[in-house]
Amino acid sequence: MTQIVMSGNSAQSYAALLARVQVIAAYPITPQTTIVEKLAEFVANGRLAAQYLQVESEHSALQSVVSASALGARTYTATSSQGLLLMHEVLHWASGLRVPVVMGVVNRAVAPPWSIGADHADTIAQRDTGWIQFYAESNQEVLDTVLEAYRIAEDPAVRLPAMVTEDAFYLSHTVEPVDVPSAETVDAFLPAREVRAILVPGVPARLGSFTGPIEYVGFRRDVARAMERVLPTLAAVEEDYARRTGRDHGGPLPTYRTEDADAVLLTMGTATTTARAVIDALREEGHRVGLAKLRVFRPFPVEAVRALAASVDRIGVLDRSFTFGPTGAAAMEVRSALYDASPRPLVSDFVAGIGGRDITPEAITRMFALLEGPEPPELTWIDLAAPEASADG
Amino acid sequence: MLEIRFHGRGGQGAVVASELLAQAAFLDGKRPQSFPFFGVERRGAPVTAYCRIDDREVRLRTSITRPDIVVVLEPGLLRAGSAMEGLKPDGILLVNSREEPAALPAPAGVRRASVDATTIALTHGLGTPMMPIVNTAILGALAAASGAVSLGALEQAIDRFVPAHPAENRAAARDGAAAVRVAPPLTAGHSRGASSAVARAPPLELPDAPMAVASSATIATAAWRTLRPEIDQRRCTRCNFCWKFCPDVAIELNAEGFPVVHLEHCKGCGICAAECPPGAIAMVAEG
Ligand code: SF4
Ligand code: SF4
Numbered sequence: 002m003t004q005i006v007m008s009g010n011s012a013q014s015y016a017a018l019l020a021r022v023q024v025i026a027a028y029p030i031t032p033q034t035t036i037v038e039k040l041a042e043f044v045a046n047g048r049l050a051a052q053y054l055q056v057e058s059e060h061s062a063l064q065s066v067v068s069a070s071a072l073g074a075r076t077y078t079a080t081s082s083q084g085l086l087l088m089h090e091v092l093h094w095a096s097g098l099r100v101p102v103v104m105g106v107v108n109r110a111v112a113p114p115w116s117i118g119a120d121h122a123d124t125i126a127q128r129d130t131g132w133i134q135f136y137a138e139s140n141q142e143v144l145d146t147v148l149e150a151y152r153i154a155e156d157p158a159v160r161l162p163a164m165v166t167e168d169a170f171y172l173s174h175t176v177e178p179v180d181v182p183s184a185e186t187v188d189a190f191l192p193a194r195e196v197r198a199i200l201v202p203g204v205p206a207r208l209g210s211f212t213g214p215i216e217y218v219g220f221r222r223d224v225a226r227a228m229e230r231v232l233p234t235l236a237a238v239e240e241d242y243a244r245r246t247g248r249d250h251g252g253p254l255p256t257y258r259t260e261d262a263d264a265v266l267l268t269m270g271t272a273t274t275t276a277r278a279v280i281d282a283l284r285e286e287g288h289r290v291g292l293a294k295l296r297v298f299r300p301f302p303v304e305a306v307r308a309l310a311a312s313v314d315r316i317g318v319l320d321r322s323f324t325f326g327p328t329g330a331a332a333m334e335v336r337s338a339l340y341d342a343s344p345r346p347l348v349s350d351f352v353a354g355i356g357g358r359d360i361t362p363e364a365i366t367r368m369f370a371l372l373e374g375p376e377p378p379e380l381t382w383i384d385l386a387a388p389e390a391s392a393d394g
Numbered sequence: 395m396l397e398i399r400f401h402g403r404g405g406q407g408a409v410v411a412s413e414l415l416a417q418a419a420f421l422d423g424k425r426p427q428s429f430p431f432f433g434v435e436r437r438g439a440p441v442t443a444y445c446r447i448d449d450r451e452v453r454l455r456t457s458i459t460r461p462d463i464v465v466v467l468e469p470g471l472l473r474a475g476s477a478m479e480g481l482k483p484d485g486i487l488l489v490n491s492r493e494e495p496a497a498l499p500a501p502a503g504v505r506r507a508s509v510d511a512t513t514i515a516l517t518h519g520l521g522t523p524m525m526p527i528v529n530t531a532i533l534g535a536l537a538a539a540s541g542a543v544s545l546g547a548l549e550q551a552i553d554r555f556v557p558a559h560p561a562e563n564r565a566a567a568r569d570g571a572a573a574v575r576v577a578p579p580l581t582a583g584h585s586r587g588a589s590s591a592v593a594r595a596p597p598l599e600l601p602d603a604p605m606a607v608a609s610s611a612t613i614a615t616a617a618w619r620t621l622r623p624e625i626d627q628r629r630c631t632r633c634n635f636c637w638k639f640c641p642d643v644a645i646e647l648n649a650e651g652f653p654v655v656h657l658e659h660c661k662g663c664g665i666c667a668a669e670c671p672p673g674a675i676a677m678v679a680e681g
Contacts, residue, residue: 006420117432171455174409175429176416271455278453359456 002246007179012140012167013105014039015179016078016147018049019187020103025070026054026062026078031117032173033081033107035232040077041206053063059084062106070100071208073196075151081169082123086111089127095162096131096224098199098208101154102162103147108270108321109169110356118357119168119210122322125298131224133163133231134299136269140179142250142296144355145242148182148191152238155194158230168321170358171271182246190245200299203230228300235297253297254305258284262291266371269295269331272319272353272360279365286323290369295331295349303338310339317372319365321354328380331366349377358384395448396542397458401477402467403618404439405431411467411529412443415536417551418543419447427452437660439618440471446544456649461485463540467511467528468620470680472499486540488574490528495577502582509535509574517569523675524621524664530556534570545571594635611659615642619662621677623655629674636666636675 007015013036017025025044052069056062059080066076080088084217085106108119124134135150137143143165147296152164154279167173182190200206212220232253243249257277259265268276268348274293283290292314293309295302310316320329327333332350339345351368354360364383371377398415402408409430444458446453460480469491473478481487483503490511491498498506508569511531521527530552537545549564556563625636632651644659645666655666667675 008416008425170429176413178420178425184425274453274455361456379670
């Protein structure tokens with residue numbers, strides 16, 4: 002193991018290198034581009050023996066890896082924002098064809114207005130495509146989760162595509178120390194993909210062709226069943242990873258200082274780190290507050306949310322996107338999971354940090370003030386007023 | 395925890411400077427974090443980069459609004475005023491400038507430092523007179539003036555992570571460390587120029603249709619410019635290439651068909667000069 006100061010994007014590239022991916026499809030988009038640039042460097046230097054495909058669009062990028070994966074290859078691609086939106090059709094193909102594609106996504110706001118800032122709307126808009134979705138908090142978690150994602154996606158019980166996401170700039174371009182496991186460690190954890198090729202060269206067959214309604218229902222149900230097996234598989238895979246590397250990211254909903262907490266904030270991605278510091282500060286002042294990190298959005302960890310709810314009165318949800326439902330997407334899922342809970346905690350949604358807006362310690366402190374206040378609103382847009390300070394004119 | 399904010403322009407290396415500082419801090423045994431903020435990703439546009447250095451893992455993932463140190467890679471950025479925003483009263487301001495530090499504007503209490511990183515960079519052949527790469531020289535100055543990192547770690551980081559001309563960049567860092575000058579802080583009542591208060595912008599008036607906010611005609615990008623195009627009419631063939639290629643529509647053709655640059659919209663990107671077939675456009679440094 003070595004420690005390297007690297008960006009979240011480099012952590013994606015290093016993970017793909019360590020996973021010994023065989024086919025990479027690349028199409029540039031800010032702030033993802035440096036992921037595939039680094040991979041191009043690995044391939045050019047001979048460190049990675051992969052086919053590197055430069056394609057003409059994100060739609061083609063995903064289609065290329067879906068096809069390669071159907072032939073048995075371990076594949077990687079990465080995108081962001083508008084690029085992910087263009088992939089939407091093929092995202093459904095990937096899960097429906099049951100190919101274990103793993104993709105890095107840099108969470109970036111969708112236009113208009115044009116923005117390159119962090120925002121989860123791009124991947125939240127893909128929550129219904131049958132992909133496993135991981136949201137990472139640190140560059141270390143990016144690297145570890147991509148490796149775990151291959152194991153889960155390729156597990157015969159699952160066989161579903163997975164995306165590992167990271168916040169634009171707050172991870173993609175942030176450099177910080179990352180432990181890089183040795184090739185031997187990763188090879189033992191993630192051996193070459195067991196070839197259960199769906200397609201075999203020379204053996205004519207069709208994938209995804211016309212189906213009557215009777216079979217169609219079964220295919221969809223199969224995907225749903227596979228989704229149900231993801232969290233148990235994650236638990237086993239994480240345990241194995243922890244045994245080999247000493248690192249355990251705590252399942253789909255790791256918690257922080259929730260034991261005796263009355264109010265808990267549920268976060269996704271990088272807001273979690275800042276929230277942890279805020280919780281320590283509030284605890285010093287006597288507030289009984291805690292944190293739950295929603296690390297896996299699909300499948301939604303319903304049981305873990307119910308277990309959390311059993312011991313707290315109030316749950317705040319920080320949604321770093323707004324997708325025009327009654328509340329943000331994570332809050333809707335939490336409410337749905339808790340409909341039958343008794344007692345049922347109050348759920349208050351905070352939409353914050355969208356379009357790259359900073360989620361400051363002050364903003365998180367305000368969320369807790371509302372959450373602990375007399376009447377926590379159902380939905381609050383945090384920092385809706387003018388920017389606090391623009392960096393430059 | 396030490397918080398350092400870099401201000402530069404796209405292409406000057408502010409982001410690389412911040413990352414190199416993080417690498418050096420790591421070699422010093424610290425836990426660093428560095429990340430950039432891009433307004434617009436274009437050469438010449440203002441770029442901000444943030445670096446945090448701590449003994450333990452950094453637990454903030456937000457931009458730096460109350461820096462301990464502000465590093466300005468191009469003195470023109472001081473004029474915009476926002477570079478000093480939030481700078482702590484006992485902080486350090488380090489500017490790439492030929493001027494003596496005592497001449498730098500700063501709020502009371504702030505230690506002012508300056509270094510002529512441009513000349514140092516050019517002496518070592520780093521970049522071109524039009525676009526000198528000043529980041530290693532200014533990092534050397536930062537190490538000497540603040541102790542944020544050791545010069546040894548900085549040189550090691552340069553060796554490992556600067557792909558081109560590591561020896562020259564190391565020499566530039568050493569020269570920057572030797573040449574930096576520091577002026578005592580101004581006392582209250584004598585502070586000059588931009589204040590370090592965090593500005594609160596007035597509430598935004600948001601238009602209903604975000605697509606119609608502005609056009610090239612209304613956005614003056616002149617503040618980004620460090621070079622200006624000068625057209626030699628005797629060599630101009632009136633081919634219109636510069637007019638076609640200018641990304642900011644800063645060039646118009648006059649009645650005779652000669653190009654005229656509207657400097658209030660010219661950001662100094664040099665595309666017109668690169669595209670001009672007879673080489674009639676020269677990019678000259680702003681005074
Ligand atoms: S340098 Fe030339 S191409 Fe660039 S903005 Fe100015 S006039 Fe236009
Ligand atoms: S590109 Fe050069 S020659 Fe052509 S119109 Fe512009 S200045 Fe004249």
